[in-house]
Amino acid sequence: MLFEDPVLASRFLTLMTLTFHIIYATIGVGVPLFIMIAHWIGIRKNDEHYIIMARRWSRGYMVTVAVGVVTGTIIGLQLSLLWPNFMEIAGQIIALPLFMETFAFFFEAIFLGIYAYTWDRFDNQRKHFLLLIPVAIGGGMSAFFITIVNSFMNTPTGFEMVDGALVHANPIAAMFNPAMPTKVSHVVATAYMTAAFLLASITAFKLLKGSRHVYYKKALYLTMKIGLIFSIASAIIGDFSGKLLAEYQPEKLAAAEWHFETEGEAPLVMYGFLDKNQEVHYAIKVPYMLSILAHSNPTAEVIGLNEFKPEETPPLIVHYFFDSMVTIGMFLLVLSLIYWMGIRRHWAFVRSTFFRWLIVLSGPLAFLAMEFGWWLAEVGRQPWILRGIMTVEEAATSSDYVNVMIVLFALLYIVLGVGTVVVLRRIFKNNPIEVELKGNDSP
Template identity: 60%
Template sequence: MIAIAEWMGIKRKDPHYTLMARRWARGFVISVAVGVVTGTAIAVQLALLWPNFMQAAGHTIGLPMFMETFAFFFEAIFLGIYLYTWDRFKSKMKHFLLVIPIVIGATASAFFITSVNAFMNYPTGFQIVDGVLTDVSPLSAMFNPATPTKISHVIITAYLTAAFILGMVAALKLLKNKGSEYYKKALHLNITAAAVFAIATAVIGDFSGKYLHEYQPEKLAAAEWHFETESEAPLILGGILTGDNEVRFALEIPYALSILAGGTPDTVVTGLNDFDPDYLPPLWVHYFFDSMVFIGMYLAAVSILFVAAGFKHRLNPLRRINPMHPLILKLIVAGGPLSMLAIQAGWIFAEVGRQPWIINGVMTVSEGATTSNHVDTMLWLFIALYTLLGVTSVIVLRKMFKENPVEKEMEKRNIPESTLN
């Protein structure tokens, strides 16, 4: 979003967009800094809590893990240069070029680290001889069947969330101060981007479903409480499961599970009854899958409504809706926290849905974990660390933007409140 805003500022010669890029970049620095600390915490966790996992899989996934660190440094170095060279170039385009490596670095970071998670879900690129992983091919471990859908779903939903968070801020400001042109443009830019990302999310989410059908059918069956192997399988939304595996109070969308799995209603979806009951994930993942999909639909509906209402063509049935109506603004505000919840729900579904495995079919979570007696101490320490980080980042971000509001910064930089002629 920073890159798009800076680009718009140059193309439209509109200092409002340039100011957005400046301000968002400052907030971004804080989240990158938090990312450094949590990234280090994860490295410590991997070594201390998952020694057997790291020993078994370290050779196979060492490459993307190292590449992730490399991508991070790439991003961080250019972010430093970017921040300090705003007014140093005669041509604004030159400064814009510096944001490209930041986008590449941040996205590559997500790419590499998610490929490690893809490997845990569908491990390839090695042989097991006497219980030891040998004949390692790091590249085929990295590019396993889970990689394409996982990486694209993670990256696009991260973009979607960023656009909604920034859109939420703009909508909140507009609810207070209806006239602000800066925030109207910020809202428009973010929610238009969000509509594009939301459609892409739905398309890729559909591919993720097809991936599960082919490679992790037990995860899909658990998500959908699908017990009998059959075609024309319905998608089950919400509901509760009774003691004898009867689904109650759910909304059923006929054929939708078969279509999600294979694209046609006659796709046969394997049911839970046909898997080894010792290796099935807990069935409560259903709620997490549902929440994610529901939020995905919500975000798509709200952002598409906003964009559609903006087209004033006489054939557009939504043209009479004011996209800046307080109700629409409030729906957008809700989209901010909801998108974050969807990310959490998606991860909980993907990870718990792989249980009891840490490396699918190769090593269980209990085999991968440490046998040390101090896991509970570690838990408290990490909770303390994450709480501290969470609280400080909120304080720092609030202070940063409260002390230097848009109006003040526009005055300081001689940017007019309106740039529309």
């Protein structure tokens, strides 16, 4: 079978579940903002196009949320099934945000259900719009609470370990751990950013396929503009994350940067490859940049990987995760900036086929960047599950059947993934915008 060792098997199954779930979770957190903005503009400008936009987005959103509920339930229970020793510790100190997350999601689910099934029930559109506020808040709070749990795994605080037992637990201090502010804001901002490029990408694709409706032009401008805002926000927060890592998880930053020797005036190493002697070849080196990223000071000393025991350093592949995430993020920032300026200044090329293909690419790229970010966060924490306290080795289940479960869940995720695409295509193919707008107004 795939893995003899239950620890590796558990890691792989968790990787698979999280990689799949995060796609739906990101849509679940990000898209409500866009439904809300579109609905609001529609009401303010009295523009039917934006109302329909909100309605169509929410229709697709319902499907992804439903699958997200499923995968979220899976990861929630899998944590206990695969990492029972970790959850025994976590339960004592970080169960509070997990519990809160359930409430937040409950809140979101309730109002989303109401919103989706009551389009024809309110005479006043504003009342119907109000239902979206708890949906967006619930989605944002879900991300907030669950990311707190993840940040706690990176910088655990609020308790002491005495002879293997957890004492002096302070659940509130654990929630407000050092990594919390940057991690939470990075996750939420990138969720909005990813959702923006997802919607922009679909819209650009429709335009390329020959739809000339002004509806799409409005949608594209709106999503690209918001995408730009959150790209900038994500980049700024990313910079703060670098400083946080330098202080609290220097080994993660060092591994992401292939920074081996502690030194000042450290350059930022992009790409390249390592030979047997850990020499970096063919890399792009930006002088002073790592020192700036870590400490806002071009001469500041950055701790290198050689300061750590080899068994306590993360796999060096995280370097590529980090570089890919940053590269894509920068590309999306520039792309949306050019588009936004181009539309304002009537540059013709932003309406060209080539540029639109770039926008089509932006959606998948944004998701890829987000996956890279999570792999960096999770693989970069290895060998720890709870940094400095418990390793994944100590946390994993002793059960022998994880292998079989990997196969079952892999099949399940394939079915769910394919099903999502098929169903979404069917929903929109049978009901194109031109048909939906007919009877409402003329284009």
